[in-house]
Amino acid sequence: MNVRQLHYFYTIANEGQITRAAKKLHMAQPPLSQALKALENDLGVLLFDRHGRKMELTKAGKVLFERATHIFQTIDDTKTEVKEIGHGVSGSLSIGCVKSCFSYLIRNIRLFRTVYPKITFKLTEGDSFQLTEQLKKRDIELAIVRLPLEIDDYASYKIATEKYVAVLPEKWAKKWHKTAISIEELTNMPLLLLHRMSGRGQYEVIIEAFQKRGLKPNIICESPNVDMILGLVNEEIGVTIIPQSSLLTFHHSGLKILPLLDATIESESMIIWLEDRYLSKSAIQFIEMFET
Amino acid sequence: MNVRQLHYFYTIANEGQITRAAKKLHMAQPPLSQALKALENDLGVLLFDRHGRKMELTKAGKVLFERATHIFQTIDDTKTEVKEIGHGVSGSLSIGCVKSCFSYLIRNIRLFRTVYPKITFKLTEGDSFQLTEQLKKRDIELAIVRLPLEIDDYASYKIATEKYVAVLPEKWAKKWHKTAISIEELTNMPLLLLHRMSGRGQYEVIIEAFQKRGLKPNIICESPNVDMILGLVNEEIGVTIIPQSSLLTFHHSGLKILPLLDATIESESMIIWLEDRYLSKSAIQFIEMFET
């Protein structure tokens, strides 16, 4: 049995007649008669009960017709589905994102869904290094990361540049009555820093800002988790310096946010992907949304 | 997209390599490369991400592979199923049966299932005329009926010949202290008879037995339902004459069964089917079981 024969059988069963089926299949009647016979022969069952020019499905024929209907429906659906994936209007999109960039991701997913409602998302969270590993393994197609990061292997598009801000417990800030804070003022305070678990990250950038001024920060805690750091600040354990957008997901009641006075430590966020590799149409469309 | 191409794709995805897949498909590598390319072209998606000699499924490719796996599994199952139906080891068998022959049917179904456990049954009940109509409509393949019946259009096999017996209320029978009863003795009793709703049936045969002796039976009730008749006998409304096997399904506590003394009204039970029509292998096997 081959599928072409099955398709012929399906059409004959639908039309109830070989001649009519042949017309529908854009072919002559004799080859169709033969194909049907060959199929019956191969399966070892009569599929039609013929008397004269009346054809009636046998029991086996009825079963085969049911199954064939299902099979061709599935094949048809599959074609459509895969084509849609190809055109980027369907399918799923795997994106990794560092926690401090969640706000960018969420905003763009909302926008993307208004244009491509059939696309679903698979999201993972991790630090920049972990995400690049996931890119290489092709677990994700796109990653939204924060610089600095070794990105030679990746194509990238910069989605935001933003300043780092100092976050102080509200009580501490009241003593100053200031609207901004300098690096020097921060030196004397206990400092809590985001520290990536792997690779060179933002941590080093902040240290450099102090070192440039001959200062040595008083780092008392490092953590890869922004929520934890901000929780500690809230408990008046110390202050921190983080990208502004990292605050968006944190409900900050007892925190005072101050821009840095004499230094602009900047953070770049990028969306990155593997260069020279197949990128799904939907991923391309997702990137393009950032570009506009 | 055609299914041959899909099959090629499926094999390539399974083997992870075109050359290896070509070997498995008993063909050379170049046509396989081309077929894959044609499929990708037709669907408008890259299915594999090629770098050098490494091939990796794209997102669309992964989806297609999943679907293809399911499709080919279904096709394979279908082949097996239809072949099994063809050989009569699987499928379902539709049989109609008159109520008074239930015992024959049940006995043979039990036997049949020990040999062909995969065959399922679809059973209907009706009088002989109704069953022949169902045969013509092909709602059932086989019917077990009781003669007399117009059976010119059908192939048949006689499964049993049995005598009619008289059934009396136990109390009435005690007066006689006999082990058999004559037609004449029955004439004076109120008679309850099975009467087929349609067509000529056993009813007429019984009437004839009386008429041959110049007697006129005292028929006070007709019903197509054996249970109802026997219920009425049990309530001492009257007596009845029925084929012996009709009693098997009835729980008879207050009934006396007596053979007919001076007449043998006989009933033939047959299994019948449409002549010159396709009969499923399983139906043929079912008939053969009666013949042995």
Add this chain to the structure above:
DNA sequence: CTAATGTATATTTAAAAAATATACTCACTG
């Protein structure tokens, strides 16, 4: 009994798939 409609068979023709020959590409190795 004949015309019309549908199916089956045999043979020829055309289309499509596969083979052959060969070029190209990358990765590994000495």
Add this chain to the structure above:
DNA sequence: CAGTGAGTATATTTTTTAAATATACATTAG
């Protein structure tokens, strides 16, 4: 760092397979 091997791609020829043509056969309706 050229050479080799394993794999893929392209162009052309060959083979296979499916379809068309011609025609015979079968059944039903008028």
